[in-house]
Amino acid sequence: MKRMLSGIKPTGQLHLGNYIGALRNFVKYQDEYEMYAFIANLHCITIYQDPQTLKKNLRDCAALYLACGLDPNKAVIFQQSDVRAVSQLGWIMACNSYQGELNRQTQYKDKIAKGETGITVGLYAYPTLMASDILIYNSDYVPVGEDQKQHVELARDIAVRFNNRYGETFVVPEPVIAQVGARIMDLQDPTRKMSKSDNSDKGCIYLLDDPKRARKKIMSAVTDSVGIVQFDKENQPGVANLLQILSSLTQEPIDSIVKRFEGKGYGDFKKEVADAVEAELIKIQTEYNRILSEGILESVLKEGAEKANRTAEKTLRKVQKKIGVEIF
Numbered sequence: 001m002k003r004m005l006s007g008i009k010p011t012g013q014l015h016l017g018n019y020i021g022a023l024r025n026f027v028k029y030q031d032e033y034e035m036y037a038f039i040a041n042l043h044c045i046t047i048y049q050d051p052q053t054l055k056k057n058l059r060d061c062a063a064l065y066l067a068c069g070l071d072p073n074k075a076v077i078f079q080q081s082d083v084r085a086v087s088q089l090g091w092i093m094a095c096n097s098y099q100g101e102l103n104r105q106t107q108y109k110d111k112i113a114k115g116e117t118g119i120t121v122g123l124y125a126y127p128t129l130m131a132s133d134i135l136i137y138n139s140d141y142v143p144v145g146e147d148q149k150q151h152v153e154l155a156r157d158i159a160v161r162f163n164n165r166y167g168e169t170f171v172v173p174e175p176v177i178a179q180v181g182a183r184i185m186d187l188q189d190p191t192r193k194m195s196k197s198d199n200s201d202k203g204c205i206y207l208l209d210d211p212k213r214a215r216k217k218i219m220s221a222v223t224d225s226v227g228i229v230q231f232d233k234e235n236q237p238g239v240a241n242l243l244q245i246l247s248s249l250t251q252e253p254i255d256s257i258v259k260r261f262e263g264k265g266y267g268d269f270k271k272e273v274a275d276a277v278e279a280e281l282i283k284i285q286t287e288y289n290r291i292l293s294e295g296i297l298e299s300v301l302k303e304g305a306e307k308a309n310r311t312a313e314k315t316l317r318k319v320q321k322k323i324g325v326e327i328f
């Protein structure tokens with residue numbers, strides 16, 4: 001069975017974009033692949049986080065992993081920092097990547113272009129730790145949103161380079177980008193991606209939002225004056241985004257939704273999207289509450305960390321031997 005790995009960086013509360021673009025796919029893939037799903041807590045601290053808030057976000061993220069359907073009997077679920085070997089391989093990754101490569105990573109480049117100051121070395125080196133996450137578990141596939149593809153490509157480049165230099169060591173991973181829902185947009189500004197980081201609260205639906213409030217956010221989503229429900233990202237980005245949300249939640253193809261709404265207005269359409277979102281949040285939150293009240297989180301993460309450590313230690317030993325840093 002091929003191995004798949006992915007992680008989420010909960011610097012805030014998880015939102016619908018994370019769910020549709022990432023989490024829900026992890027759940028689907030756990031039946032087809034040997035799935036490693038982790039919480040990228042070390043990646044969170046590349047920007048200062050209030051410790052108490054971070055702790056809460058991490059706990060919520062872990063609970064949401066399970067609430068959204070990740071099953072500890074199928075997937076290896078763990079926290080990034082519980083596998084110490086990842087940080088150690090991260091250093092080796094940094095020593096096998098070039099400044100020029102990191103300079104080209106959009107996440108960093110955008111911050112520089114905006115004139116941001118106080119960028120940490122951790123943020124700059126972020127993709128090298130991510131490469132370690134990917135390569136240490138011999139991952140074949142890495143499902144990510146479009147914005148993370150470049151980081152997976154860097155991991156590939158490092159793997160190929162390392163294999164050429166030191167002999168066959170790493171599996172060369174491939175990014176997997178979902179067809180629909182790879183980029184859910186902000187409801188108030190559909191030209192920007194829905195994000196926990198920098199947009200207005202009204203434009204982002206959090207998985208732990210009160211479902212009624214989430215409903216309102218959909219009903220007040222920005223559309224356009226065209227008045228036809230059709231998939232035209234360029235001229236009707238708001239409607240296209242709602243179509244993507246509805247299609248990915250209900251599995252109904254966009255074409256078929258468009259046909260059903262021929263001659264109907266945006267009001268009816270939004271109502272149907274709002275119904276789907278509300279129902280999904282209720283389902284997730286019911287599970288989330290059950291998981292927290294049963295107190296199973298700690299043991300799930302501990303067991304996941306044990307499995308992940310076994311794989312990671314093997315890779316690290318092999319790598320250290322190949323590069324000559326181990327005497328015996």
Ligand code: ATP
Binds near residue numbers: 011018020183185194
């Ligand atoms: P944010 O911008 O909200 O901080 P992020 O992309 O920086 O998100 P994560 O929260 O770690 O970082 O994202 C986890 C996964 O969710 C990634 O695979 C990412 O591509 C995906 N993702 C994030 N936002 C969206 C979105 N709006 N639409 C689809 N996928 C998304």
Ligand code: LTN
Binds near residue numbers: 008040043133134143
């Ligand atoms: N950088 C990713 C989170 C992340 C990740 C990974 C995803 C860290 N390590 C390894 C896939 C594979 C993000 O911000 N979404």
